Amino acid sequence: MTLVMFAVLLWAVGFGVNVMLANGPARDTGAVRLAVPLIFGATMLGMWELIVRGTQVPTVILPPPSLIAASFVGNLSTLWGDFTQTILKGALSGYIIGCGAAFLTALLVDRSDYLRRGLLPLGNFMAALPIVGTAPILVMWFGFGWQSKAAVVVLMVYFPMLVNTVAGLSETSAMQRDLMRTYAATWGQSLWTLRLPAALPFIFNGLKISSTLALIGAIVAEFFGSPTQGLGFRISTSIGQLDLGMVWSAILVSALSGTAFYGLVALAERRMTFWHASYRGGR
Amino acid sequence: MSEDTLGKKSRGKSGTGWPRWLRLPPVLGMVLALFALWYVAVVPMNVKEVLTAAERAGVAVSPPSAVERRDMGNWALVMRNTHALGDSWSSDRPKLPAPHQVLVELYDSTIDEELNGRRGIVKSGTLSNRSLVYHAIVTLNATFLGFVIGTVLGCALAVGIVHSRVMDMSVMPWAIVSQTIPIVALAPMIIVVLYSIGVQGLIPKAVISAYLSFFPVVVGMVKGLRSPDAMQMDLMRTYSAPTTAVLWKLRLPASVPYLFASLKIAIAASLVGAIVGELPVQKGGLGARMLAGSYYGQTAQIWAALLVAAGLAAVLVWATGWMERRTLRKMGAKP
Numbered sequence: 001m002t003l004v005m006f007a008v009l010l011w012a013v014g015f016g017v018n019v020m021l022a023n024g025p026a027r028d029t030g031a032v033r034l035a036v037p038l039i040f041g042a043t044m045l046g047m048w049e050l051i052v053r054g055t056q057v058p059t060v061i062l063p064p065p066s067l068i069a070a071s072f073v074g075n076l077s078t079l080w081g082d083f084t085q086t087i088l089k090g091a092l093s094g095y096i097i098g099c100g101a102a103f104l105t106a107l108l109v110d111r112s113d114y115l116r117r118g119l120l121p122l123g124n125f126m127a128a129l130p131i132v133g134t135a136p137i138l139v140m141w142f143g144f145g146w147q148s149k150a151a152v153v154v155l156m157v158y159f160p161m162l163v164n165t166v167a168g169l170s171e172t173s174a175m176q177r178d179l180m181r182t183y184a185a186t187w188g189q190s191l192w193t194l195r196l197p198a199a200l201p202f203i204f205n206g207l208k209i210s211s212t213l214a215l216i217g218a219i220v221a222e223f224f225g226s227p228t229q230g231l232g233f234r235i236s237t238s239i240g241q242l243d244l245g246m247v248w249s250a251i252l253v254s255a256l257s258g259t260a261f262y263g264l265v266a267l268a269e270r271r272m273t274f275w276h277a278s279y280r281g282g283r
Numbered sequence: 284m285s286e287d288t289l290g291k292k293s294r295g296k297s298g299t300g301w302p303r304w305l306r307l308p309p310v311l312g313m314v315l316a317l318f319a320l321w322y323v324a325v326v327p328m329n330v331k332e333v334l335t336a337a338e339r340a341g342v343a344v345s346p347p348s349a350v351e352r353r354d355m356g357n358w359a360l361v362m363r364n365t366h367a368l369g370d371s372w373s374s375d376r377p378k379l380p381a382p383h384q385v386l387v388e389l390y391d392s393t394i395d396e397e398l399n400g401r402r403g404i405v406k407s408g409t410l411s412n413r414s415l416v417y418h419a420i421v422t423l424n425a426t427f428l429g430f431v432i433g434t435v436l437g438c439a440l441a442v443g444i445v446h447s448r449v450m451d452m453s454v455m456p457w458a459i460v461s462q463t464i465p466i467v468a469l470a471p472m473i474i475v476v477l478y479s480i481g482v483q484g485l486i487p488k489a490v491i492s493a494y495l496s497f498f499p500v501v502v503g504m505v506k507g508l509r510s511p512d513a514m515q516m517d518l519m520r521t522y523s524a525p526t527t528a529v530l531w532k533l534r535l536p537a538s539v540p541y542l543f544a545s546l547k548i549a550i551a552a553s554l555v556g557a558i559v560g561e562l563p564v565q566k567g568g569l570g571a572r573m574l575a576g577s578y579y580g581q582t583a584q585i586w587a588a589l590l591v592a593a594g595l596a597a598v599l600v601w602a603t604g605w606m607e608r609r610t611l612r613k614m615g616a617k618p
Contacts, residue, residue, distance in 0.1 A: 015449070022449045033452065040453035061476055118309030128551045128600050130558050132467070133569075133589045136577030141328075141378065215465040223471070223562055224577055236563075239475050247472050255464040262463035 003054030007047045014043030063244045071245030072252060078234075079253050085230040087257050089146035091218035094153025099210055102158045103203075106165035111187070120166055127159040135221040149221045149230075156217040157210035164209070168202025169195055201276050204269035211261045219254060321382055326371045327357035328379035334360065336374065337367040380583040388583035389415070389590055412567065415591050421568040423595065425485055425557040429492020430550055436493065437500030437549075438542075444501070445508040445534070446526065455505070462498050467491075467556070471563040488560035488568070495556040496549035503545030507538025539614065543607035550599045558592060569595075 018039055021032050045065050051057075052064040059067060072079070109115045135152045142148035172195050180190040222232025231250050238246040331352060338344045345363035346352050352360060361368065372381040380388070392415045397403040402411035410417040440458075444451045474487040511533050519529045561570030569588045576584035 018449050018453055022452050027448075036449070036452040037454075037456040041457065061479055114309050114312075118313035121310050122313055125597065128547075129593045129596050130551075130555045132555055133558060133573055133592050136573050136585050137582065137589075140577060140580075140582070212463055212465065216467045219465050220467055220559060220562075224574070236471055239471055244472075251469060251472070258463045258465050259460055 001054065003050045007050035007054065010046050010050065011043060014039055014046075060242050060244055063248060067245050068248040068252065071243075072249040075246065075249060079249060081229050082231045082234050082250065083253055083257065085146060085227070086149070086218050086222065086232065086254075087215070087261075090149030090221070090230070091153055091214040091261075093146070094150035094218065095157055095210060095214040097150065098154035098157035098214075099161045099207060101154070102161035102206075103165055105158075105162055106169060107191075109162075109166055110169045116166065120163065123159045123163045123166070127163055131156050131159075132217065132220050135217070136224045139221060139224040144225045144227055149218045149226075152221040153214045153217040156213045160209045160213065161206040164202045164206030165199065168199030168206075171195075171198045171202065200273045201269075204265065204273065207265050208262060208269070211265050212258060215254060215258045215261065318382055321379075322372070325377070325379050325381045326368055327361050329371050329374055329377045330357050330360045330364070330368070332376070332378065333370050333374055334364055334367060336370060337364075342367045376580055377582060380586055384583050385586040385590060389587040392584070392587055393591075415569070415572070415587060418567055418569050418572050418588070419591050419595060422554070422557050422561065422570070422592075425488035425560065425568070426492055426550070426553045426595075426599070428485060428489035429494075429556060430496050430553040432489060433493035433496035433549060433553065434500050434546065437497045437545075438504050440497075441501050441504030441508055442530065444505050446530075458498055458501055462502075466494055467559050469494075470556070470559045474560060474563050484566075488557050491560040492553040492556035495552040499545040499548040499552065500542070503541045503548075504538055507541025508534045510541065511537045536614065539610060540607075543603065543610070547600055547603045547607070550603050551596055554592070554596050554599060 018036050021027065021036055021039075024032075026032050048062075049064045049066060052062055063071075105119075109119050132152070134155055138151045138155070139148045142151050176194060176198075177190070180194055185193070219230075219232040219235075222230045223236055226233040231254050234250040235247055238244075238250065334344050334352060335349060338347070338349075344352075344367055345360075346355065372384070377384065392413065396411050396414040397416060398405050400406070400411050400413065402409075402413060404410055410420070440454070444455060470491050473490055477483070477487040477490065508530075515533060515537075516529070519533055524532070557568070558570040558573075561568035562574050569592050572588040573585050576582065576588065
């Protein structure tokens with residue numbers, strides 16, 4: 001019971017510090033902006049640990065963070081194998097193929113008005129469908145290896161990426177396009193110097209949405225069959241063994257790689273679209 | 284999905300001024316092209332099984348041994364055996380069923396099963412547990428429950444975030460980070476954990492649906508609740524309106540367009556959550572149907588379930604869009 005009391009106390013302290021920081025004089029500095037969510041996260045972790053220990057929740061239901069951390073450190077090599085199998089082989093290759101194909105299709109669609117009017121409504125429709133459902137079919141076609149996971153990822157990222165790129169390519173104003181025409185710019189020149197840069201925010205939006213979808217596709221596809229490696233495989237088999245520490249470690253790996261993947265894309269976006277209104281002149 | 288995602292998504296480029304009847308033919312053309320491609324793809328995908336069946340029926344097949352055929356490319360087999368491919372579109376256990384086979388399966392497992400089956404609604408009074416109608420309703424229940432929970436919680440959190448600086452600074456970054464995590468990976472664990480503490484049936488699936496539909500709503504609603512401009516907020520201040528009045532009379536009405544933009548994303552996400560949530564427990568639902576189909580090699584069954592899921596998603600998104608148009612028109616936003 002004392003541990004639960006400690007948890008309440010910890011929450012009060014964390015919340016108090018956050019209130020002080022958020023309403024204090026330094027509230028708009030970068031350090032405070034970083035510190036407040038970090039304190040919040042640390043408080044939550046601490047409360048989780050204390051409450052789980054204090055009320056003696058069975059580890060089968062919810063293991064404390066310390067146990068997850070121990071399991072994570074103890075199984076680093078296994079988890080690294082799962083990481084390469086699922087993220088590097090399955091998700092990343094599918095992501096590159098899918099986004100590349102969608103980009104090329106978008107260029108093709110851009111050249112033909114008929115294709116645009118035919119493909120865009122279809123793309124919008126497909127982007128809302130539960131494409132994860134094709135996973136069992138693709139696993140049946142491409143086998144249990146990483147190829148089937150990549151195929152699921154390709155299908156999942158293709159349509160959001162296509163819709164975003166096409167929308168981005170039509171982002172320029174008539175005035176700007178007319179200017180290019182007065183320069184007698186070819187389609188390629190005007191694409192490279194005007195329309196691709198203008199489309200970049202949309203393209204990156206598609207890339208960011210796709211980065212999350214890619215991991216989801218790769219992990220869910222492993223529930224339908226996989227070699228004895230991979231994050232989805234690890235999650236489903238470790239649940240069977242009630243090894244919840246391992247399950248949470250695998251989830252931690254997928255969460256970390258998902259965040260890192262998204263962060264990298266967002267970083268590239270910031271570097272390449274520094275001129276865009278959302279990055280100019282601070283927040 | 285970052286904060287600006289919804290804004291960019293909501294102003295799509297669909298209304299380019301084409302009249303409605305001119306917009307349809309290109310789409311139909313694309314759909315027809317897709318079906319044609321599908322029919323063509325059926326031949327190389329199924330060629331090995333079809334040739335084996337033809338060989339058993341006594342037709343001469345070009346490399347006569349199945350071992351040789353196994354190592355050959357599918358297209359090469361098609362080219363060398365054009366005379367023996369007649370059964371490609373009607374084989375029993377195809378790798379890729381032809382569209383009409385899927386449609387037949389769809390008819391068999393919905394209308395035919397309910398009207399003529401021993402367990403169907405006509406003969407037994409309850410929906411057959413072999414019919415996709417039953418499974419679709421199971422999935423829909425979880426989808427709706429999760430969607431409602433997620434939307435209500437999301438709106439509540441958004442109101443909290445808009446009114447409290449501390450919550451904004453501490454919760455919002457985590458909400459955005461959580462979007463980058465493949466949440467669906469948690470699905471089997473959530474179900475097993477809830478099962479072990481005695482919760483089963485609808486709730487575990489709805490929890491996953493709620494989780495997936497929660498964040499689009501939070502992000503959209505925060506944006507929407509902050510959308511009234513300084514002039515409008517100042518007017519409320521000159522009335523010395525209390526915070527609740529500002530919320531009810533200004534912020535909430537102003538957030539409705541943003542809410543619907545997120546609801547359309549949320550309902551689709553909610554359906555995906557329900558389907559994935561059905562994978563670990565084989566207690567009915569479209570996801571369970573797909574997994575069963577993949578275990579027993581019943582491809583047509585998977586495709587039929589997939590088709591129903593796609594139809595559901597389309598109807599749900601369309602219905603949300605219809606409600607959006609109606610509500611906005613009632614509120615006088617659009618002519």
